[in-house]
Amino acid sequence: MRNCPKWTMHDLVTHLATVLSSTVAAITDRPADPLPPTDWADALGRWDGQRLAVREALRLPADTPVRSPFPGGGLLTVGRWARRLAHETAIHRLDAESALPEPPVTRYADVFATDGIDEFLTFFVPRRAVHQDGVVRIEAGDRVWTVVLRSGEVPELGDGAADLTITGSPDDVYRALWGRPHAARMVGHVALTEPLAAP
Numbered sequence: 001m002r003n004c005p006k007w008t009m010h011d012l013v014t015h016l017a018t019v020l021s022s023t024v025a026a027i028t029d030r031p032a033d034p035l036p037p038t039d040w041a042d043a044l045g046r047w048d049g050q051r052l053a054v055r056e057a058l059r060l061p062a063d064t065p066v067r068s069p070f071p072g073g074g075l076l077t078v079g080r081w082a083r084r085l086a087h088e089t090a091i092h093r094l095d096a097e098s099a100l101p102e103p104p105v106t107r108y109a110d111v112f113a114t115d116g117i118d119e120f121l122t123f124f125v126p127r128r129a130v131h132q133d134g135v136v137r138i139e140a141g142d143r144v145w146t147v148v149l150r151s152g153e154v155p156e157l158g159d160g161a162a163d164l165t166i167t168g169s170p171d172d173v174y175r176a177l178w179g180r181p182h183a184a185r186m187v188g189h190v191a192l193t194e195p196l197a198a199p
Contacts, residue, residue, distance in 0.1 A: 002046050002098040003082050010040055012095055019088055020050035023081050027057040027066045051144050058082050070127055084123065087165035088118045090179050114143055119144050125155045130195035137162035140173040149195055164188035
């Protein structure tokens with residue numbers, strides 16, 4: 001895959017099935033599936049089964065609280081899981097398409113991409129410690145986020161003079177934060193994108 005050179009399509013399907021399995025486990029408070037199968041047909045079957053299972057799990061009311069599988073816990077709801085899966089799937093759709101001989105031109109609507117930027121910065125970023133100091137300003141459409149990085153601490157939204165500014169359309173900034181090909185503009189200390197790098 002052009003977007004993720006170290007991954008095969010089998011890796012992508014296995015990853016998505018594992019994410020779905022973890023989501024179902026969190027919502028239903030049951031153990032996640034064991035290790036994924038190595039056989040391609042079995043991996044596809046697992047993905048399809050987890051896809052159906054998560055669809056049922058997400059039928060619960062959006063404000064239903066669920067346990068958090070992340071270090072430090074914190075309140076999660078079915079609605080937050082649905083949002084997480086929407087963006088996980090959207091980004092990996094781009095990865096799957098990049099494996100095609102002639103990838104389609106997929107662009108996400110501003111409202112969806114803007115929500116994806118916010119979800120990335122408010123859900124993913126605060127769950128990691130960083131080893132750099134700096135301030136990153138992200139501008140997409142009419143939205144602005146300022147992420148403060150302090151070595152040894154989790155990043156947080158705040159204020160300060162930017163050491164790095166990332167600007168562009170919501171779709172391009174969304175891709176930039178996830179480390180996918182993009183046309184966003186980065187001005188300043190570009191190495192500060194490393195602490196924000198998506199898994």
